[in-house]
Amino acid sequence: MMPVNRRQFLAYALCLPASVSMAYVPAGEEPDLIETLISRAHVPRFTDEVWVLIDDQEATLSVYRGNSRLEHYAPVSLGRSGAKTQRLRGSNVTPKGEFRINRFNYESQWHIFVGIDYPTPAHARMALKTGVYSQQDYDDYFDYYRRYGSPPQDTVLGGAIGVHGLGGADPEIHQQFHWTQGCVALTNAQIERFSQLIGIGTRVVIR
DSSP: OOOOOHHHHHHHHHTOOTTSOOOOOOTTSSOOHHHHHHHHHTSOSSTTOEEEEEETTTTEEEEEETTEEEEEEOSOBOBTTOEESSOOTTSOOEEOEEEEEEEEETTOTTSOEEEEOOSOHHHHHHHHHHTSSOHHHHHHHHHHHHHHSSOOSSSTTOOOOEEEOOTTSOHHHHHHOOOBSSSEEOOHHHHHHHHHHOOTTOEEEEO
């Protein structure tokens, strides 16, 4: 495989042409990259694609095959501080964006944990643009991603984000409040069903 530079890697990850400029642009001079991606993420990539849509405003999680909805869960719980395009470690924010499922933990304290590949290259790009990442942080992010095939989990953007069950958490609180540290929570029965419908690589949209 031919090596790719950082600009090409980000372009591939975002499904953008490699010729798109990735030069630093001050905050406020270009639209929010994550919002731009979300605006077109609800379109299935192919007719029978199984994908997931999590809606912050409606507090719902839906599983689709193409344009047909297979499952719908409501209410679901998100981070205590809501959902935003930019998340910082410890902020209790659920990150918005377009992700892929990259791991399962069936021995989690939350019954089942389904991990996503946050922070994505788009989140790293946003962090650099807004000054949250230094150029060195940005370089280190892509060096790690190229080496391990997944994003680092210990930068200022945080990590360990996914969809999980309640485990031993209070179902009544779950019905009334957003209570997580940034993940999306379902009931234990729902996460069991959800984990049967999706797999590694399934696309997850949080908007």
